[in-house]
Amino acid sequence: MNIETTLKEDIRVAIRQCFDTAVEEIILQPTKKEFEGFYTFVTFALTKALRRSPADIGQAIGTYLAEHSSVVSTFNVVQGFLNISLKDSTWLELLRAMRAEGTFGTQPANGQSVMVEFSSPNTNKPLHLGHLRNNFLGDSVARILTANGYEVVKTCLVNDRGIHICKSMLAYRELGRGETPESSGIKGDHLAGKYYVEFDKTYKKQIAELVAQGTSEDEAAKKAPWMQEAQQLLLKWEQGDPETVALWHKMNGWVYEGFEQTYRKIGVSFDKTYYESDTYLLGKDIIEEGLRQGVFYRKEDGSVWIDLTEEGLDQKLVLRGDGTSVYITQDLGTTELKYSDYGNDRYIWVVGNEQDYHFNVLFAILKRLGRAYADGCYHLSYGMVDLPSGKMKSREGTVVDADDLIETMRQTAETRTRDLGKIEDFASEEAQQLYNTLALGALKYFLLKVDPKKRMLFNPEESIDFQGHTGPFIQYTHARICSILRKAEQLAIAAEVPSHERPLHAAEQDLIFYLSLYPSRVQAAGQELAPSLISLYAFELAKVYNQFYAEVSIFADPDPQAVQLRVALSAVVAKTIKHSMELLGIEVPERM
RNA sequence: GGUCCCGUAGCUCAGUUGGAUAGAGCAUCUGCCUUCUAAGCAGACGGUCUUUGGUUCGAAUCCAAACGGGAUCACCA
Structure with missing residues (x-):
């Protein structure tokens, strides 16, 4: 029994009986505490059609309900507000129904499936307060959707490769002296994070030195030896250099152990974990497909672009001149992978609002490409957790761990x-x-x-x-x-x-x-x-x-x-x- | 500069999609443990809903502009 539906139906009947008028939608609101009653029907909207005063209308409906409704006990009218009270027998009946219903508050299966991607950590630093908001949101949304009858797949896309990972690898190689979580007693993810910060310290020093020698800020950032070396390391990683890959495995292993502990502690888990090192090459075939369809175009330097000005967005690069992927390329590929793995009806990404633009672009491209699942895609864009001093920054150590x-x-x-x-x-x-x-x-x-x-x-x-x-x-x-x-x-x-x-x-x-x-x-x-x-x-x-x-x-x-x-x-x-x-x-x- | 968010009590936040005298918590103050757990309950104090126009019976809510804050606009992810 849904009491609101019953009450709305009774009000509809009352209006028909009293004024010979049909009303499309009855809206009820909870009665404010200072008035007597539980449900309030606002009559102002009816005054024109009925050509009566709000109070008259309320009085007439209230009187009818008190006499005819099986659930209404009393009513009062304040200005145009009709406040309605229920019979005690109705309250008791409601309570009985709740007790009888074993699944009170949940909906039966709706036959739809949804994938919720959240957490998606980087393997170069431990989780901070912002990640916690993401994790708790994603986990809770998954639970709420399950309660609403969806079949839910929780996924995590681990950002386990890229230049930032190479930075902590480099700093560890140069300064680590073979330190391990065991030898140092530092939790694995924190140990990796320590060297990420170390990288930044040395890197900043190198930039400063170059600038002191007369190099421009921008150029120094590019030319600093450690930046160059980190990029070399990334290249080596992509070429599968055994030593580099071994270091990568070792450090990521530490981080995963650390993450696992934290996830267990906060009670968050996933049905499926994707690793970017597996998916970062995906998406290039989609670029080819888009080129054939004329969705994308190639510039003389070989780079591939899409013009999204019609959607209110910009021209956007989807493949570099050297044929390598960018973020959006990977996301196109990964989304396609998720769809072929699970074929969900809906896809939700729990990602901070700093990436609003990226997801607008991603979804716009999926639509242009005619992907059927594009309409089911949604960016659950949440706000940042700020400190009184402003944004949290891992590199600068201004994070709440x-x-x-x-x-x-x-x-x-x-x-x-x-x-x-x-x-x-x-x-x-x-x-x-x-x-x-x-x-x-x-x-x-x-x-x-x-x-x-x-x-x-x-x-x-x-x-x-x-x-x-x-x-x-x-x-x-x-x-x-x-x-x-x-x-x-x-x-x-x-x-x-x-x-x-x-x-x-x-x-x-x-x-x-x-x-x-x-x-x-x-x-x-x-x-x-x-x-x-x-x-x-x-x-x-x-x-x-x-x-x-x-x-x-x-x-x-x-x-x-x-x-x-x-x-x-x-x-x-x-x-x-x-x-x-x-x-x-x-x-x-x-x-x- | 373009685009997108946000602005409600000293602080942190609600405000059911346009309804009644704008609500909670914290903080401050006052009561309530011989009785089912006082991590609680009751009360007081606290507001130009950033500002100015507009829409209408009615605006914190919708529209426009201004001011203030934030994000984003990479061949980074």
């Missing part, structure tokens, strides 16, 4: 939990588990509560909160409910919704109302690809429950049916909180 941040959060969780002293009977392993759950809950929630499209600010000076609009607040509410449910079990009180009508407490009505919104929120989040909608919902629901908890005593009520109802209601809230948090990739503890 993912592993460090997680460890800091874990420590905070531990300190706070210890201070509160609620889990003194926990085994040490159990306690560690809880600290992790809370730390990751706080961190994930912090990054997922903001609209993905918007850039967001992280201030390292201010730690991420564990109180208020946070993950731990929601986790706490869940633990609280679990405590109630444990007590109910001890007292042998069954969770049951009374079959007959009984007057409900306002806080109970509020809770059932919020619960009833959940499926539509999951759908909206799926449509918008916005985990923030789920985040916000979980918070609101937890807040409403805490209000209920403070206002209503669950076990002290003399009416046993009231107690059973409140236990049942609590159980549904716990289930819904858990489910919504799962969609965010956040675990909820039973005690904390």
Whole structure:
């Protein structure tokens, strides 16, 4: 039963009966807190057609509903706003339906498949806070789409080759003295990152020297010995030089071990990992095809271009003069590969908004080439995580390291939990588990509560909160409910919704109302690809429950049916909180 | 310079696609643990929704311009 649909239908009938007029679409909004009621129908739009005052219209519809609707109890009209309340029997019926539905909030399979590509790290540096936003977003979007009935394939395209990789390889070869993760005790990805920074230091020094000798800035950047050597190294790698390839394998291996640890820690995984070293040569045949079709054109120097000025974009290079690929060439090839591997209906790339232009170009080219899957392609463009000082830059060391941040959060969780002293009977392993759950809950929630499209600010000076609009607040509410449910079990009180009508407490009505919104929120989040909608919902629901908890005593009520109802209601809230948090990739503890 | 985003409380963010007196959290202040977990609840304080025009019964929301911030416009990825 969908209460909104029922109500809208009843309003449609009311308008027909009262005014002999058919209305195409009825829109309801939640009633504001300061007014009585749960659903509000705005009548202003009807005034012209009906030639009546907004208040008259509201009064007439309200009266009709109160008399004829099977779900409406009372109403009030404020200006042009018709505020509607539901019968307690309707609330109870809604609650029963939610309890009966094992998959509350999820949609049945829709027969469509979607690929979500996210994370896509570079193997020359460890993950930072920006990567975490990407990972959590991609992971959550995949979960949300699954809940919406899609078959989801999570993929990761590892950027494991290129000049930047060669830079850290070169610096390691020159300065590394055979250092390994084992010998240094440094996690593999951090070790590679260390030499990437080392490269930059030496490189900058070399540029400065050249400039001091009178070379121009631009030229110095090109002529600096290490830049030249890095390029040589890239060439050697492409030619398969055994020594270079061996070093590449060794260092990337370290990085993968490091990444694997981090991924495991944050609970992110992939169904398929693509490596750019396997795919970077793809796409050239597509260029040939496009040339034959006249989609691309060749300049005298041999380079291949596309003119996208009609689409509001520019002329864009798709193949270098020497016949080698550029970024867009590889992406064309990789997209084709994904399609031939999986044949999905939709493709989503979770990539920062700094690449908006690139994806506009990519999709425009796919359309020009007449690819059927082009329409299913979508760039989930998310905003950067900025620091108060501005953008994070790996080379300059102005990044918030993912592993460090997680460890800091874990420590905070531990300190706070210890201070509160609620889990003194926990085994040490159990306690560690809880600290992790809370730390990751706080961190994930912090990054997922903001609209993905918007850039967001992280201030390292201010730690991420564990109180208020946070993950731990929601986790706490869940633990609280679990405590109630444990007590109910001890007292042998069954969770049951009374079959007959009984007057409900306002806080109970509020809770059932919020619960009833959940499926539509999951759908909206799926449509918008916005985990923030789920985040916000979980918070609101937890807040409403805490209000209920403070206002209503669950076990002290003399009416046993009231107690059973409140236990049942609590159980549904716990289930819904858990489910919504799962969609965010956040675990909820039973005690904390 | 072209294109594209963004501008809401001291700070971080919502605002259900044009509706009521613009909402949360943090911070500050005041109450509430002998009762189901106080990581909580209740309340106070806090706003020229950057500005100026326009569209209409009605604008934070739509349109235009200005100001401010950011991204991008590589034979880098």
